[in-house]
Amino acid sequence: MSKISDAISEIQSLEALSRGPGFVNRLHPLGKLLLTVFFIAVTVSFPKYSLPGLITMAVYPAAVFLVADLSFGEALRRLRVVLPLVCVVGILNPFFDRTPVLTIGTLAVSGGVLSMVTLMVKAVLTVLAGYLLIATTPIEEICRALRLLHLPKVFTVVVLLIYRYVTVLLAEARRITQAYSLRAPGQKGVAWKAWGPLLGQMLLRSMDRAEGVYDAMLLRGFTGEFAAGREAKLRPADILWPVVWMLILLALRLFPVTSWIGNLFV
Amino acid sequence: MSHIHMDIENLTFAYGAGEPVLNGLNLHVAEDESVGIIGANGAGKSTFLRLLVGLHFPFSGSVRIEEIPLEKKTLAKIREKIGFVFQDSDSQLFMTTVGEDVAFAPRNYGLPEDEVKKRVDDALEKVHISHLRDKSIYRLSGGEKKLASLATILSLTPDMILLDEPTVALDPRNRRNLIKVINEYDHVKLIASHDLDFIWDTCARTVLIASGKIAADGPTEQIMRDEALLQRYGLESPLSLTKR
Numbered sequence: 354m355s356k357i358s359d360a361i362s363e364i365q366s367l368e369a370l371s372r373g374p375g376f377v378n379r380l381h382p383l384g385k386l387l388l389t390v391f392f393i394a395v396t397v398s399f400p401k402y403s404l405p406g407l408i409t410m411a412v413y414p415a416a417v418f419l420v421a422d423l424s425f426g427e428a429l430r431r432l433r434v435v436l437p438l439v440c441v442v443g444i445l446n447p448f449f450d451r452t453p454v455l456t457i458g459t460l461a462v463s464g465g466v467l468s469m470v471t472l473m474v475k476a477v478l479t480v481l482a483g484y485l486l487i488a489t490t491p492i493e494e495i496c497r498a499l500r501l502l503h504l505p506k507v508f509t510v511v512v513l514l515i516y517r518y519v520t521v522l523l524a525e526a527r528r529i530t531q532a533y534s535l536r537a538p539g540q541k542g543v544a545w546k547a548w549g550p551l552l553g554q555m556l557l558r559s560m561d562r563a564e565g566v567y568d569a570m571l572l573r574g575f576t577g578e579f580a581a582g583r584e585a586k587l588r589p590a591d592i593l594w595p596v597v598w599m600l601i602l603l604a605l606r607l608f609p610v611t612s613w614i615g616n617l618f619v
Numbered sequence: 620m621s622h623i624h625m626d627i628e629n630l631t632f633a634y635g636a637g638e639p640v641l642n643g644l645n646l647h648v649a650e651d652e653s654v655g656i657i658g659a660n661g662a663g664k665s666t667f668l669r670l671l672v673g674l675h676f677p678f679s680g681s682v683r684i685e686e687i688p689l690e691k692k693t694l695a696k697i698r699e700k701i702g703f704v705f706q707d708s709d710s711q712l713f714m715t716t717v718g719e720d721v722a723f724a725p726r727n728y729g730l731p732e733d734e735v736k737k738r739v740d741d742a743l744e745k746v747h748i749s750h751l752r753d754k755s756i757y758r759l760s761g762g763e764k765k766l767a768s769l770a771t772i773l774s775l776t777p778d779m780i781l782l783d784e785p786t787v788a789l790d791p792r793n794r795r796n797l798i799k800v801i802n803e804y805d806h807v808k809l810i811a812s813h814d815l816d817f818i819w820d821t822c823a824r825t826v827l828i829a830s831g832k833i834a835a836d837g838p839t840e841q842i843m844r845d846e847a848l849l850q851r852y853g854l855e856s857p858l859s860l861t862k863r
Contacts, residue, residue, distance in 0.1 A: 574699070
């Protein structure tokens, strides 16, 4: 029960974070969306043994964490379920690729281990980039950016409504499980025999609530587009921020920056 | 004061192929009137209010708001003039914070951001909850939710407000507060409620609905003092009246 309440609070605090007054929050959503996609594409494009080059890509999330005044610890806490899963990516690589490609002191590192770590770093960086986008941009604005990219209205409306209904569904789940546990004292969890009617009730009630929410939206002028309420006018920063970052990321990808830095100390 | 009026003629509506919930209902609401809609459970009060804002189609008969007929193509215009407060505030409030929720309607109607801010300020001020602007919807009490729901529709500055069972789950203090807020609002009001004391405190005119028709219509005092009439339709005199 408390887990459901925690999940609702989590969604709402993330949404509140995205509506913050910070510099990154106020940037145009299209620039942020394109920059995130660009970052992910560049990150994914690194060869499987290019770990040093890939690590330099962390400069972007690090900068956003600093500029947007976001807590890295909080991000890790929020992504605690996803990160272990993405780290599983490539876990079998060490078994298939045993050729040593690197020596650290007396320790030979196989290609499989290196590619596994590279894949993990890629996964963590891309997940972090996604998190930074949603932590600095409300869902309505992300969908507005998608609409500016000519994605069909039906797609963005479905995304927005699902997002709105998740809380409704969770609240309904909490109510129903609370009612159940109050009448099943001492019982841990929900008995398997009760799952059917419980899920059925939850579905019916959620549909009812979702319909109510949709009616309330219609009555207040909802026509399928969420008005985000931010300035539509482009400011120089809206263009400069993504363009400068794209150039930096491209430079990090194309030039051996880590070797240059290393040579400075040798 | 608003100068909006409503004419309803022979209004009939049924859910699907079922029995009519509203059956030939006629009503004229003049400008600036506060009308209480009372009736036993299942009398059709909520359906009636929901129908007036176009949440139920099709129906037979006619509904005209300021000469604008209630049709699918006129819904946007009508919904700009009429604000509807749901019985269940959890359905009414769906954004993150009170301020965001109150801003939802003016933004959807394409008002500039400066105007949206002013509307939000005014609406919150009217229901005396300016201090709740940044509070999460999830953290509101029942009374705060009801006032926030009212603010969400006031931000469109409607000429008429419809309230469906506004006092459900309100404690006496919040109830008193709501009465004060509603009485301060000097536009047309239609309030459906079982709480006859609330109707007594907020409405000069009362309409009693039974079996989808108007069973009685008159000054609130006259209807509320007619114990025989109320009992016939499964209602009881307001407590405050029986004490007097």
